[in-house]
Structure formats: structure tokens, C-alpha cells
Amino acid sequence: MCGGVTRGAPYRHFPDKDSLLAAVATEALDRIAEQARAVRAEPRASPADKLHRALAVLMTVGRRQPHLYRLIYATPAGDPAAIHAASEAAEHAQDEFFAIVGDLVGAQHARRFAALLLTSAHGITDMEVNGHLSADKWRLTAEDLVSTLVSMIERQASGE
Amino acid sequence: MCGGVTRGAPYRHFPDKDSLLAAVATEALDRIAEQARAVRAEPRASPADKLHRALAVLMTVGRRQPHLYRLIYATPAGDPAAIHAASEAAEHAQDEFFAIVGDLVGAQHARRFAALLLTSAHGITDMEVNGHLSADKWRLTAEDLVSTLVSMIERQASGE
DNA sequence: GACCTTCAGATGACATTGTCATCTTAGCGA
């Protein structure tokens, strides 16, 4: 059971396992950035709606490909080139979210709120995926939490 | 290099590696709950201050014992008893935070905001620990983000 | 004190897995 090839075959293409996984993460991040860009480009969606959809992209990865999701958010490892590529891809993806948040809250608040949204959405997704967000105890879904946060940020950004 | 004992010795006490790690996580969660309880019991600290300190407990674990931190937030594994114990401990720790948040925002908002704070604080810490919160790009510390969120929640809870 | 039980650690074995040196071979250009 080696996916059709031998255990050692990948070492022809990657210096070690971590670098291979970093490459997988890089590709995933590129896809996420691409999807976020597509969301941002939608003509007939409100900025808030776009933000929700973009965050939903992340949460969907967490739910449907939890291993990939953990890979994306793990400390990048492997050879420096692989690490660098992964960090680049992560930054590009973050830039897309940053832009979407900026469209919603304006440039002055974008940095702070984009960072808060990205980190919070990750925490929410991660805890849900790992079973630390007991539906029984909290009676809140990941979407509830994201909505709460987005609404608060909208109010905050427009109110003052 | 086996910490003074042989590789197989722990199997006298735990059915498998995951169960041992779950027990380690359980103890850590108990300590965290204990610290949170102590913070809550401080007589001369404001509710907001207590919340900040309680969240700082979590962030400190992330920074000083990143492996332990990941263990705590990983999907619990091992034999059912170990998993159950870890889940219990996690719930107790969450209960302490829940109470502290309740002291700050009142009972009606406690559930929602406590869940948001716990998940967000985890996301912030996790991304910082794993190097996904580029200080260079965002120019924000984990503390900045937590403060932003706590302030927003305070305003939200008192304002309406 | 001799004897026995028990439990924790040691030992040695086995399977899995990350890694690598070496071998093989399909494909391709000279």
C-alpha cells in the first residue's frame, strides 16, 4: 500500500518528507488564495457576504480535509526552499483575505481586523475539527461564532 | 536516551502512546483550570483584567511549551478512558474561562463570547507559535489581537 | 528467615517507517 509506488520513490523529487508535505501545503494554500480571489471578484455580493464566503472556504478545508488543514497551519518544516515557498503561499492567501476585509471595514481598520479574523477563524475551525467545541456545552456552531465576530467588527468599524 | 528508563517501560502504565499523551494533556489542562480559577479568585483585579490574565495563561503555555500546547488542542486519542479524562479536563478548564467571561459581560452574553474568546485566543496563539502571524506583515502581537477582541466584546456587551 | 506473590522495569523481538545507496530500465538523443 504505497499508492502505486515504493516508499523511497518520492525521495527522487523531495529531499525529505517534510519538504514534500510543505509542497502539498503550498499547493493547498495556492488553491485557497485562488478561491478567495474568486470570491472577492464576485460582482453581486456584498463585502460582508464575500468575507463570510472567504472564511467558509477555510472552514470547509478544515472539515473536509482535516489532515490537509492541519498541514497548512502546522509549523512549516523541510528544506529552506520548501519552507519559503509555503510561507510565500500563506502570505498570498492572507493578502486575499486582507483585501476582502479591507473592502468591508476600510483601510484604516483592515490590518487589525483581518489579522483578528484570520486567527479567530482558524481557532474556531481548529477547535471544531478537533472536537474541542462541544456542541452540547456551547450550543454554538463555528458559523455562529464567525458571524458574531464579523458583525462585531462591522459595527466597530462603521460606528467609530 | 530514554529518560532513564527503557522504551517499553511506559507500557506498564498506559495501553499505548496516545493514552500516555492524553494523560499528559489532561494534567496540563488541570493545571490550566487551576490557574484560571486562581485568577478569577483574585480580589483586587477588574473582570477585564482577570480575563486578560486568564487568556495570558493559555498563551504562555503556547509560547513556553509549544509541544504541550499542541497536545492539548490536538484531537484526543488513545483508549476511551484516557480520551474521556482529557475531555473532562478540557471542559473544566473551559468552565473557568466561561465564568470569568460571565463576570465581565453578564450571563446572557457569556456563552457566545466565552466561546468566541476561547477559540480566538487559541487561533491567535496557534498561529503565532507556528510562525503564521508574521510580525513583519501584520505588525500586531498576539496581545494586540486579544486586546482588540476583548475591548470589542466589552463594548458590545455593555452597549446593548 | 525461607517462601511466595506481585509489580515495575529490562531485554529482545517484530513491524512500521523515514532515509539512502545501489541497481534497473524505459525513453530518448547521437
Place this chain on the structure above:
DNA sequence: TCGCTAAGATGACAATGTCATCTGAAGGTC
């Protein structure tokens, strides 16, 4: 046709999770 090259196969080795078995120390019984 010859020979190079790149990619996979093979076989080896080390680390590690796991377990069956052995050993020895501690304590209880007669």
C-alpha cells in the same frame, strides 16, 4: 545501435511503537 538520464525498485539501516518474556526488588505469610 549505443549510451545517457531520470525515475522507480530493491534492499539495507536506524528509529520507534508495541509486546511477550524474563528479572529483581518489596512486601506479606508461614
